[in-house]
Amino acid sequence: MIRPGHMVILCALALLAIGVVMVNSASMHVAKIEIREDSATRGIAANGVTFKSILMSPATMHMVLALGALTCAALLPIGAVAGVIEDFGRLKRPAILTALGAGVLLVILSTVYWPGIARPRNGSHRWINLGPLDSFQPSEVAKWALVWLVAAYCVWVGRERLRTFWFGFLPIIACVGAVSALVVKEDLGTGALMAMAAGLMLLAAGARWRHFALFLGVGIAGVAAAIVQNPYRIDRIVAFLDPYADPQGTGFHMIQSLATVSGGGLTGRGLGHGLQKFGYLPEDQTDFLFAVICEELGIGGAALILGLYAVLAWTIVGILSREPNALLRLGGFGVLATLLIQATINLLVVTGLGPTKGIALPLLSAGGTGWVLTAGCLGLLVAMDRRHARTMPDNDLAEPVPL
Numbered sequence: 020m021i022r023p024g025h026m027v028i029l030c031a032l033a034l035l036a037i038g039v040v041m042v043n044s045a046s047m048h049v050a051k052i053e054i055r056e057d058s059a060t061r062g063i064a065a066n067g068v069t070f071k072s073i074l075m076s077p078a079t080m081h082m083v084l085a086l087g088a089l090t091c092a093a094l095l096p097i098g099a100v101a102g103v104i105e106d107f108g109r110l111k112r113p114a115i116l117t118a119l120g121a122g123v124l125l126v127i128l129s130t131v132y133w134p135g136i137a138r139p140r141n142g143s144h145r146w147i148n149l150g151p152l153d154s155f156q157p158s159e160v161a162k163w164a165l166v167w168l169v170a171a172y173c174v175w176v177g178r179e180r181l182r183t184f185w186f187g188f189l190p191i192i193a194c195v196g197a198v199s200a201l202v203v204k205e206d207l208g209t210g211a212l213m214a215m216a217a218g219l220m221l222l223a224a225g226a227r228w229r230h231f232a233l234f235l236g237v238g239i240a241g242v243a244a245a246i247v248q249n250p251y252r253i254d255r256i257v258a259f260l261d262p263y264a265d266p267q268g269t270g271f272h273m274i275q276s277l278a279t280v281s282g283g284g285l286t287g288r289g290l291g292h293g294l295q296k297f298g299y300l301p302e303d304q305t306d307f308l309f310a311v312i313c314e315e316l317g318i319g320g321a322a323l324i325l326g327l328y329a330v331l332a333w334t335i336v337g338i339l340s341r342e343p344n345a346l347l348r349l350g351g352f353g354v355l356a357t358l359l360i361q362a363t364i365n366l367l368v369v370t371g372l373g374p375t376k377g378i379a380l381p382l383l384s385a386g387g388t389g390w391v392l393t394a395g396c397l398g399l400l401v402a403m404d405r406r407h408a409r410t411m412p413d414n415d416l417a418e419p420v421p422l
Contacts, residue, residue, distance in 0.1 A: 092398025
């Protein structure tokens with residue numbers, strides 16, 4: 020019998036496999052034009068993508084690492100781990116523990132500015148070099164760690180204390196705000212994503228709406244300040260409102276994305292036969308990979324991706340509805356919220372329903388750090404399902420009814 024945990028694995032495997040194929044397809048480029056003296060013919064060719072090249076590609080290596088992370092997380096004694104975390108929090112002061120955890124995340128995030136390991140790209144500090152990991156993203160670590168930090172704090176303090184302002188709500192919202200603010204400095208989309216997921220978790224844990232509304236205004240003001248301080252962010256909003264006002268400048272990215280999405284029609288141009296990836300669509304392997312999927316696989320391919328996300332989300336809801344442990348249930352909800360918000364933002368941007376923002380499509384867009392950590396969190400959900408399966412009585416064989 021296929022259990023919910025098996026379905027999570029199948030959905031993750033399908034998304035990763037599609038991601039590997041599509042990232043390699045999007046990596047095709049036009050070779051340099053060669054003009055031969057004895058011929059007027061100009062040779063234009065694209066680098067071929069073969070099964071061997073896909074097998075040896077970085078995306079395949081990232082997929083293997085992601086599946087390894089999923090497997091390791093799925094085999095964890097998740098109930099025992101949750102029990103240790105809960106007991107540890109009760110022995111110490113939850114606010115101090117949470118502040119220490121947030122401090123560790125701030126140190127991790129600050130590594131993008133450390134000389135020697137920082138790897139700025141296009142003026143943005145988001146990556147570091149850790150030897151073989153030359154494009155490691157600390158913000159991905161902070162994004163998923165914050166989910167479990169918020170879950171642990173809510174369980175440590177309990178619902179009643181969380182509903183108080185000074186000793187329940189304020190400590191955790193201050194930690195979330197500090198971590199998110201540092202991320203927003205370099206990556207507005209990921210920082211906003213982290214804050215939204217944490218906010219939903221706090222509401223689900225029982226925080227008062229009026230406390231949340233008070234800091235919602237502060238958060239909106241902070242985002243507005245981050246936008247105003249960076250002219251390129253203002254340009255993106257202007258381009259979203261009217262991309263054709265500057266089609267070769269600020270509106271170029273959105274126009275090319277819309278052209279890529281609409282170019283596939285119902286059935287698509289065929290795998291590997293997309294045109295926009297040949298120098299027209301920026302970030303075609305990462306943030307705008309869904310546009311390439313639409314162009315090459317058509318509406319059917321896009322529907323398949325949306326269907327996989329829907330099945331994955333529904334399956335996770337089923338796992339969480341049967342999870343008795345409060346820490347695991349709230350942490351799993353945070354994982355689900357993060358996945359759905361991230362996917363929604365990406366799809367809105369790619370389809371022109373939101374201003375251009377660099378945020379990846381989970382388990383699809385190229386990015387080893389994101390794939391591995393996302394798969395690891397899904398593995399924790401599989402571990403929850405395995406734990407539930409072990410505690411359920413075996414009812415496969417019906418006992419005979421005495422006559």
